[in-house]
Amino acid sequence: MIELKNINKIYNIGQPDESHVLKDITFSVKKNNFTILRGPSGSGKSTILSIVAGLIKPTSGEVIVDGKSIAKLPDKFAANLRSEKIGFIFQKFNLIHDLSAIDNIIIPLLPSKLHKSEIIERSENIMTELSISDKKDLLVKKLSGGEQQRVAIARALINKPKIILADEPTANLDKKLSLAFLEIIKQLKEKGLTILLASHDPIFDNLECIDNIVDIQLGEIK
Amino acid sequence: MNLKLLDFALKSLKRRLGKKLAVIFIFSFLVFLLISVFSIASSLKKELQISVDALPELIVQKMKAGRQTLIPVERTYKIATIPGVEKAYDRVWGYYYFFNANVNFTVVGLDFDLEAYKQKYNKIIKMYSGITDTITSPFMIVGKGVKKILEENFYDKYFNFIKVTGGKIETTIIGTFTDESAMETNDIVLMPVTQVRELFDIPEEYATDIVVRVPNPLEVDVVKRKLQYMFPDCRIVSKSDIEASYQNIFDYKSGLFLVLLIAAFIAFFILVYDKTSGLSLEDRREIGILKAVGWQVENVLQIKFLEGILISFFSFALGSGLALFYVYTLQAPLLRNIFTGASILKPDFQLLPVIDFQLFFLVFILTVPIYIMATIIPSWRAAIIDADEVMR
Numbered sequence: 292m293i294e295l296k297n298i299n300k301i302y303n304i305g306q307p308d309e310s311h312v313l314k315d316i317t318f319s320v321k322k323n324n325f326t327i328l329r330g331p332s333g334s335g336k337s338t339i340l341s342i343v344a345g346l347i348k349p350t351s352g353e354v355i356v357d358g359k360s361i362a363k364l365p366d367k368f369a370a371n372l373r374s375e376k377i378g379f380i381f382q383k384f385n386l387i388h389d390l391s392a393i394d395n396i397i398i399p400l401l402p403s404k405l406h407k408s409e410i411i412e413r414s415e416n417i418m419t420e421l422s423i424s425d426k427k428d429l430l431v432k433k434l435s436g437g438e439q440q441r442v443a444i445a446r447a448l449i450n451k452p453k454i455i456l457a458d459e460p461t462a463n464l465d466k467k468l469s470l471a472f473l474e475i476i477k478q479l480k481e482k483g484l485t486i487l488l489a490s491h492d493p494i495f496d497n498l499e500c501i502d503n504i505v506d507i508q509l510g511e512i513k
Numbered sequence: 514m515n516l517k518l519l520d521f522a523l524k525s526l527k528r529r530l531g532k533k534l535a536v537i538f539i540f541s542f543l544v545f546l547l548i549s550v551f552s553i554a555s556s557l558k559k560e561l562q563i564s565v566d567a568l569p570e571l572i573v574q575k576m577k578a579g580r581q582t583l584i585p586v587e588r589t590y591k592i593a594t595i596p597g598v599e600k601a602y603d604r605v606w607g608y609y610y611f612f613n614a615n616v617n618f619t620v621v622g623l624d625f626d627l628e629a630y631k632q633k634y635n636k637i638i639k640m641y642s643g644i645t646d647t648i649t650s651p652f653m654i655v656g657k658g659v660k661k662i663l664e665e666n667f668y669d670k671y672f673n674f675i676k677v678t679g680g681k682i683e684t685t686i687i688g689t690f691t692d693e694s695a696m697e698t699n700d701i702v703l704m705p706v707t708q709v710r711e712l713f714d715i716p717e718e719y720a721t722d723i724v725v726r727v728p729n730p731l732e733v734d735v736v737k738r739k740l741q742y743m744f745p746d747c748r749i750v751s752k753s754d755i756e757a758s759y760q761n762i763f764d765y766k767s768g769l770f771l772v773l774l775i776a777a778f779i780a781f782f783i784l785v786y787d788k789t790s791g792l793s794l795e796d797r798r799e800i801g802i803l804k805a806v807g808w809q810v811e812n813v814l815q816i817k818f819l820e821g822i823l824i825s826f827f828s829f830a831l832g833s834g835l836a837l838f839y840v841y842t843l844q845a846p847l848l849r850n851i852f853t854g855a856s857i858l859k860p861d862f863q864l865l866p867v868i869d870f871q872l873f874f875l876v877f878i879l880t881v882p883i884y885i886m887a888t889i890i891p892s893w894r895a896a897i898i899d900a901d902e903v904m905r
Contacts, residue, residue: 346805347899366897367809374807385802389528394521398803401517402812410517446806 292454292485293320293343298352300338300510312338313349313510318503320487322453325480325500328489330507336489337382339507340456343487344377345369357453374399378447382459384439386446388432392423395431396445403450410449417445421475437468444475455479457488469494476500518812522819536784537828540884543781544832545839547876550770552840553849555872556864565756567631569724570733572750573740581748583719588744592725595739597732602630603720605706607713609674614662618655620702622709630724637690637703644687651684651708658699660689677714684708781880785887792891800895813896814889821888825881833873841866 300313313335320326328336341347342354345361346369354362357376361369373379386395396414403410418424421441426434431442440460447455457476461469469492477500480486488495495501506513526533573592575584584603592601605622621634625645629635638645641654653672655663663672663686673681684704710717725740727733733751740749792800803813839845844864 344805370804370807370809373805377807379805381805385798385805387799387802390524394524398521399806399808401521402515402808402815407517407520450807 292322292324292357293487294353294355295319295339295343296353296355298339298342298349298354300335300342300347301350304350311510313342316352316507316510316512318505318512320485320503322485323480323483324502325476325486326488326503326505327495327501328487328505328507329491329495331491334507335510336491336507337458340379340458340487340489343454344379344456345372374403374450376453378450378452378455380440380443380447380455380457380460382462384443384463386431386439386442389430391428391430392434392438392442392445393418393427395442396449399446399450414445414449417448421445436463436465437471440464440468440472441475444472448479453485455484455486455488457486457490459490459492460488461490461492461494466494473498515815518816519819522816522823525816525820526823533824536824537831539780539784540825540828540880541832541835543777544829544876544880545836546777547774547879548833548836548872549840549845549848550774551869551872551876552836552867553845553864554770555867555869556840559865559867561759565752565759567633568752568755569630570727570730570752571725571737571740573723573725573744574748574750575722575744575746576748577746581722583715584722584747586718586720589720589723591743592723592740595736595743597727597729597736599726599728600630601723601725603723604630605709605713605715606721607709607715609702609712611662611666613666616662617700618659618702619700620704620709620712622706623703624706630726634703640690641688645705648685648687651682651704652687653684653702653704653708654688654690655686655703656699656701657689657691659702660686674712676712682708682712785883792895796892797895800892804896810893810896814893817889817892818885821885824888825884828884829877829881833876837868840864 296317298313298316299311301309301311303309316335316339318326328339330336338347342349342362343356345356345364349362352362353360356372359372361372364372387398393411393414396417397410400410400413415424415427418427421444423438423441423445426438426442431439434442440463447457455476461472464472473494476486476488480500573584573588574581576582586603589601589603592598607620608617609620610617623629623634623638625638625642629638637654645652663669668686671683671685673683675681690701690703704712709715715721725736727736737749737751740747800813804810841864849864
């Protein structure tokens with residue numbers, strides 16, 4: 292489902308502050324697998340997720356997502372890939388704080404040709420599944436951290452993606468909320484989604500549902 | 514048109530209402546100022562054009578020591594014999610200063626049994642012939658502005674004119690008249706010529722000036738030269754001389770407005786520059802989020818375009834509406850005085866409604882597309898950067 296071959300990412304090439312953040316990264320994630328990218332802060336986990344999502348391009352190497360090479364994909368096609376196949380859960384949730392929960396959730400589908408009523412129905416179903424339907428009209432800034440994360444998950448699921456990318460999803464949550472998040476992730480896996488999650492939270496150690504762990508340090512797989 | 518994006522753009526405007534209201538205020542104010550100034554100018558130009566159109570081709574004024582003085586009536590007959598002259602009329606008129614209201618009335622003498630030199634006066638004569646044929650005491654027909662001022666000073670039915678030789682003439686107001694051009698007729702008082710002679714002490718054999726009708730425009734200059742030759746003590750004023758003099762005053766006053774408009778434009782372009790020079794961190798972050806969840810650059814630009822359209826169209830409509838209300842309903846207090854002069858020596862007049870679509874189009878082109886571009890360009894700059902970078 293996801294394949295990275297000899298991925299390198301160098302920022303500010305030729306500049307005094309040049310930094311080689313990813314070095315020959317190669318791994319793959321099979322369909323319906325739950326893979327953890329594990330490593331300390333600054334090891335390059337988020338950069339890998341951004342490359343898989345097509346948010347940034349690798350300096351060299353090949354990225355294949357659902358059979359398509361995306362390393363040199365033009366911006367327009369990368370956006371299509373994200374809107375059709377990928378749901379991204381960001382570390383800081385990246386919600387628009389002065390919009391309501393439901394307005395945040397439906398954002399990915401606004402440019403689509405789907406009718407608004409269908410989009411609303413879809414979002415309400417997801418909110419019910421994630422137990423936040425009573426919060427739908429509240430502004431995101433008025434929600435708790437756990438509720439904000441569920442809104443971010445709902446937004447990631449609204450386009451019915453095949454792949455979920457999650458960047459440090461429990462970094463801003465307490466243990467109880469982190470466990471609740473784990474339950475959601477397990478359910479997503481049961482539904483057949485492929486999950487690539489970057490975290491250095493020990494809560495993800497020794498979980499039965501995890502199929503693969505990729506350890507990264509200083510931009511290299513260990 | 515994707516209505517979902519339009520809905521999102523509307524919500525986006527509501528979210529930053531304070532900032533957007535500031536933009537709407539500046540934008541509307543500029544449109545308001547431009548349309549107000551140009552509308553006042555158009556309205557006054559129309560007034561002036563009507564006044565100029567009503568002028569005779571030539572006016573003969575006798576001069577003495579550089580000032581206008583009374584002209585012998587007998588010259589009217591001589592002028593009428595000049596080839597090219599259709600008719601010549603001696604006019605008896607003058608300004609009457611009404612000190613209670615600190616205004617001047619233009620008192621015009623008419624012979625109610627003869628044809629007047631102005632077509633519209635003939636209409637008035639005909640309209641009031643039932644009264645003027647029978648009334649024996651002094652009477653007058655007044656412009657609406659005069660009527661208003663007299664009523665304000667409790668002269669509802671009559672007015673006591675003070676003669677230049679002393680004594681008074683109690684004059685009954687038998688009616689009022691109005692015209693398309695309020696500026697021209699508002700301060701006019703029409704009364705029998707004998708009464709005006711008595712009021713201003715003008716002897717029978719003299720008049721204030723003589724107007725000359727020359728139907729062929731090509732003949733006007735020739736007739737003017739002949740008149741100058743025949744009467745070297747006279748000043749011959751042509752219609753085009755008066756028109757040029759009006760235009761000069763008008764252009765000078767318009768120049769004053771230029772300064773005001775330049776200041777308004779500077780404010781607008783500072784606003785535009787501020788918008789084009791960069792987006793706030795919040796705006797950049799939002800564009801990054803939209804791209805990260807699968808929006809394409811054109812989707813981002815679409816909502817920014819819609820935001821720009823909503824703000825600029827609303828501001829344009831608001832500014833235009835307020836300007837029309839200010840100019841034609843409120844009669845442009847303050848601004849109008851710059852054009853017409855703050856003098857109260859002439860009775861007040863109404864600005865004529867003139868809707869100039871070219872003017873609206875010009876103001877639209879000068880503001881709306883510039884603002885929309887100023888909204889889109891920085892968003893486009895942010896949208897073409899990697900979403901990951903924009904969100905950081």
